[in-house]
Amino acid sequence: MEIIATHKSTDFDALASVIAGTLIYPGTVPVLPKAVNPNVKAFLSIHKDVFDLKDLESINIEDLTRLIVVDTNSWERIGIDSEQKKHMNGLKIILWDHHPEGDIQADWTCREEIGANITLMLREIKKNNIELSPIHATLFLAGLYEDTGGLTFPSTTAEDAYAAGYLIENKADLTILSKFLRPAYGERQKEVLFTMLQNAKRTKVKGFTISCLIVEMDKHVRNLAIVVQKYMEILNIDAAFCVFKQKGSDRCTVISRSNVEELDVGLIMKSMGGGGHPGAGSVMIKSKNPEAVEEWIMELITGNQRSSVTVSDLMSFPVISVKPDEKMMDVMLLLREKGCTGVPVIDNGKLLGVISIRDFKKVRKNKMDAPVKAFMSRKNFTITPERSPIEAARKMVKYDIGRLIVVDNDEVIGIITRSDTMTYFYDLLPD
Numbered sequence: 011m012e013i014i015a016t017h018k019s020t021d022f023d024a025l026a027s028v029i030a031g032t033l034i035y036p037g038t039v040p041v042l043p044k045a046v047n048p049n050v051k052a053f054l055s056i057h058k059d060v061f062d063l064k065d066l067e068s069i070n071i072e073d074l075t076r077l078i079v080v081d082t083n084s085w086e087r088i089g090i091d092s093e094q095k096k097h098m099n100g101l102k103i104i105l106w107d108h109h110p111e112g113d114i115q116a117d118w119t120c121r122e123e124i125g126a127n128i129t130l131m132l133r134e135i136k137k138n139n140i141e142l143s144p145i146h147a148t149l150f151l152a153g154l155y156e157d158t159g160g161l162t163f164p165s166t167t168a169e170d171a172y173a174a175g176y177l178i179e180n181k182a183d184l185t186i187l188s189k190f191l192r193p194a195y196g197e198r199q200k201e202v203l204f205t206m207l208q209n210a211k212r213t214k215v216k217g218f219t220i221s222c223l224i225v226e227m228d229k230h231v232r233n234l235a236i237v238v239q240k241y242m243e244i245l246n247i248d249a250a251f252c253v254f255k256q257k258g259s260d261r262c263t264v265i266s267r268s269n270v271e272e273l274d275v276g277l278i279m280k281s282m283g284g285g286g287h288p289g290a291g292s293v294m295i296k297s298k299n300p301e302a303v304e305e306w307i308m309e310l311i312t313g314n315q316r317s318s319v320t321v322s323d324l325m326s327f328p329v330i331s332v333k334p335d336e337k338m339m340d341v342m343l344l345l346r347e348k349g350c351t352g353v354p355v356i357d358n359g360k361l362l363g364v365i366s367i368r369d370f371k372k373v374r375k376n377k378m379d380a381p382v383k384a385f386m387s388r389k390n391f392t393i394t395p396e397r398s399p400i401e402a403a404r405k406m407v408k409y410d411i412g413r414l415i416v417v418d419n420d421e422v423i424g425i426i427t428r429s430d431t432m433t434y435f436y437d438l439l440p441d
């Protein structure tokens with residue numbers, strides 16, 4: 011007898027993987043442990059006959075010739091104890107899993123860290139052109155969505171997204187699916203949101219209305235990003251930063267959302283070691299002290315931060331500069347020769363402006379012997395070296411300029427460009 015088994019508290023990814031196993035290995039018996047998740051239970055109450063699932067308890071381990079394990083690699087998680095394992099000597103084992111390594115030694119393994127286990131098995135199904143019914147496609151997509159949070163969890167890979175596309179092509183029913191998947195915003199999320207609203211506070215910082223809130227929790231709650239989103243909408247603020255601290259845990263999770271382009275929360279989370287996008291970001295910080303984390307966030311927003319990386323780390327120097335009376339033609343040749351897109355204009359050590367390639371668009375051909383001072387930009391183009399890359403980026407966006415001159419005690423010491431700051435934010439800094 012050949013069976014396919016999976017982990018206790020079976021979720022949709024596990025159930026989908028068991029059923030996918032029956033397609034990949036025809037004639038094998040799909041088996042479930044006694045305890046399955048409530049949403050899977052609800053799904054099975056309607057679909058049980060379709061899949062003809064057996065209970066693990068009804069299987070005589072001694073009858074097994076081959077065991078296929080999916081979505082786990084731990085004996086304990088399947089519910090097979092050491093007594094039963096004694097009867098499994100010489101048993102052929104096949105393993106499909108997307109978790110870190112466990113204690114099951116298989117004869118054949120496909121284990122990759124990917125969003126959902128069903129994605130791995132779909133690879134095989136696609137390769138062998140195995141036909142999927144709409145019920146299969148719907149169940150598989152439920153598994154994929156559950157384990158990837160609808161393709162939003164950081165563990166999601168491109169292959170998970172392609173697999174979702176494949177399942178929708180094969181007529182996965184999104185209406186049925188949404189009925190069975192646990193709603194992202196449920197009772198526990200509502201409880202957290204209510205607590206947050208009771209303690210809600212708003213602050214004005216740098217012209218933005220924001221809320222930075224510490225939320226202490228008794229237990230782990232999933233999908234807090236949705237809660238933060240709702241919190242920001244209800245308070246009608248520009249951005250929200252929520253520091254979640256679970257009792258007894260030695261770390262804090264910060265989840266942030268922003269409504270305004272000028273306040274890029276992804277950059278702020280990035281400077282704290284996390285990541286994100288302009289509108290959404292998060293970071294996990296090893297700290298027992300949420301107040302210190304809150305303080306750090308506020309410093310990053312105001313720009314008065316102790317960022318580990320400052321403008322002085324990213325700037326280039328020495329600075330090539332030109333004098334205000336130099337001819338546009340000569341400056342053009344200098345920019346070409348040095349390969350820069352702009353240089354400061356300095357007279358007797360005093361910074362007067364910046365001339366960039368963009369300024370040459372305004373110059374007619376016959377004016378190329380005019381002095382630089384006639385065309386240079388006089389916008390607010392300086393920054394001090396101890397400032398953060400975020401502030402530099404923000405200033406460049408605000409004044410629509412591609413570079414800032416780094417000035418320390420009225421002396422020009424470097425130049426930082428848009429691409430310098432981008433290099434930093436996209437982790438392209440050479441180590």
Ligand SMILES: [Mn+2]
Binds near residue numbers: 023024126
């Ligand atoms: Mn899984």
